[in-house]
Amino acid sequence: MRYLPHTDADRSAMLETIGVSSMRELFADIPAEFHIEPQSLKMPDALSEAGIVRKFTKASEKNRHAGNHSYFLGAGTYHHFIPAVVDYIISRGEFLTAYTPYQPEIAQGTLQVLFEFQTMTARLLGMDISNASMYDAATSVAEAALMSRRVNRRDRVVIAGSVNPRYRSVTKNYLTHLGGETVELPSTGFSTDIKQIISNIDDTTACVIVQYPDFYGSVYDLADIRSKCDETGALMVVAFSDASAFGLIKSPGEYGADIVVGSGQALGIPMGFGGPHLGIFTCTQKLIRQMPGRVCGMTHDANDKRGFVLTLSTREQHIRREKATSNICSNQGLMCTAAATYMTLMGDAGLKTVAQHSAAALQKIVTGLPAHVTAANGARYNETVLSFADQNSRDNFLIRAEEKNIFAGIPLEKLETNIEAKHLLIATTEMTEESDITNYLALLEAAQ
Numbered sequence: 001m002r003y004l005p006h007t008d009a010d011r012s013a014m015l016e017t018i019g020v021s022s023m024r025e026l027f028a029d030i031p032a033e034f035h036i037e038p039q040s041l042k043m044p045d046a047l048s049e050a051g052i053v054r055k056f057t058k059a060s061e062k063n064r065h066a067g068n069h070s071y072f073l074g075a076g077t078y079h080h081f082i083p084a085v086v087d088y089i090i091s092r093g094e095f096l097t098a099y100t101p102y103q104p105e106i107a108q109g110t111l112q113v114l115f116e117f118q119t120m121t122a123r124l125l126g127m128d129i130s131n132a133s134m135y136d137a138a139t140s141v142a143e144a145a146l147m148s149r150r151v152n153r154r155d156r157v158v159i160a161g162s163v164n165p166r167y168r169s170v171t172k173n174y175l176t177h178l179g180g181e182t183v184e185l186p187s188t189g190f191s192t193d194i195k196q197i198i199s200n201i202d203d204t205t206a207c208v209i210v211q212y213p214d215f216y217g218s219v220y221d222l223a224d225i226r227s228k229c230d231e232t233g234a235l236m237v238v239a240f241s242d243a244s245a246f247g248l249i250k251s252p253g254e255y256g257a258d259i260v261v262g263s264g265q266a267l268g269i270p271m272g273f274g275g276p277h278l279g280i281f282t283c284t285q286k287l288i289r290q291m292p293g294r295v296c297g298m299t300h301d302a303n304d305k306r307g308f309v310l311t312l313s314t315r316e317q318h319i320r321r322e323k324a325t326s327n328i329c330s331n332q333g334l335m336c337t338a339a340a341t342y343m344t345l346m347g348d349a350g351l352k353t354v355a356q357h358s359a360a361a362l363q364k365i366v367t368g369l370p371a372h373v374t375a376a377n378g379a380r381y382n383e384t385v386l387s388f389a390d391q392n393s394r395d396n397f398l399i400r401a402e403e404k405n406i407f408a409g410i411p412l413e414k415l416e417t418n419i420e421a422k423h424l425l426i427a428t429t430e431m432t433e434e435s436d437i438t439n440y441l442a443l444l445e446a447a448q
Helices: 008-018 023-027 049-060 086-093 108-125 135-151 165-175 196-197 223-232 243-247 285-290 333-367 391-403 434-446
Strands: 156-159 181-184 205-211 235-240 259-263 279-283 292-301 306-313 383-387 421-429
Touching: 008 023, 023 243, 023 391, 049 205, 086 156, 086 333, 108 235, 108 243, 108 292, 108 306, 108 333, 135 156, 135 165, 135 235, 135 279, 135 285, 165 181, 205 223, 223 235, 235 243, 243 333, 243 421, 333 421, 333 434, 391 421, 391 434
Parallel strands: 156 181, 156 205, 205 235, 235 259
Antiparallel strands: 259 279, 292 306, 383 421
């Protein structure tokens, strides 16, 4: 985009048209004590374009990021490798849009990519149907709760304490003013308490929301929860944070999930300081008409030529507001393109390799821990909680890690309430190298 600065003559003409004599008059409603005098800003002299680039390049070198540090952070956003072709594809003008196209006659390429994204996502998660994305994982979980209430005509929602705290928070926010009951179960022992979940499902429950692998990386059997849902008529909603897990473990659809929602960030999308990311929403065929968002479908035109269209779009923009499945189900079309490109490149074997490396790296850390640090028990994917003797021990380790250019983990009390401040949530991916693990374990050993 060209930068066209206003001249003094331009500004004078606009002020005259508005009917004021100076720019300052435009801010007359703001109390004078809040006005900043230009001379107080101490702005430096203007630089050339080359000088500006040099200045900001030098400043950016001070940034601490996954590219210049060992990285063990997770909690819903993961440092995975992104093939260069992903950025190339999404930078092309034909695909460079964040939204779903409404004119199929001029957007066949984008619609086909979204159709392929839906196909691959549904296959990865073992589900019948996927929509053309949601805004993010948290809003996907919340929309799943709303959808379950509509389907079952019940208003009681049960959320496991091992679901990502951000997903739980957004879901509760969505449901706060809708009446009914939202039961958030307490977290127990950094794992999913299946017995506790089952005991809270009854025939007034619209759905139960669990995460698999859960927020702490635990992998467990969903069969008993599925049986209880069948007994009571509740829907089983399964959330996830790292989609790469399903290159290795059993998919939620294989356990009979009704709705599967989560983040597609691990599928070729950079961490990006929190976004933009990708919300995935899938369900069984029988629930498709209650699914929020939009669905791209394949059809044939009058000449029997294959084409792609928006098959379902039950949004308030297209139908009566009271009939809409969601009023705020923004999608991430460009991120869908990135994820579709990534999944196409990786294939089943590639995703399995990524998952195997991610899980193996965590296993090496857990088995190599010194005696004064323990890891949460049970089968894990690529994430777990490390527990120290006390907060001082943990914080001293984090200080030393920072000095060694290691992002060593997230203090769990920053994410969870009522958690003793001595735990660290860590994650590994295929980007975690042998030297990263060796240095991490050596630092743990020295920090006791």
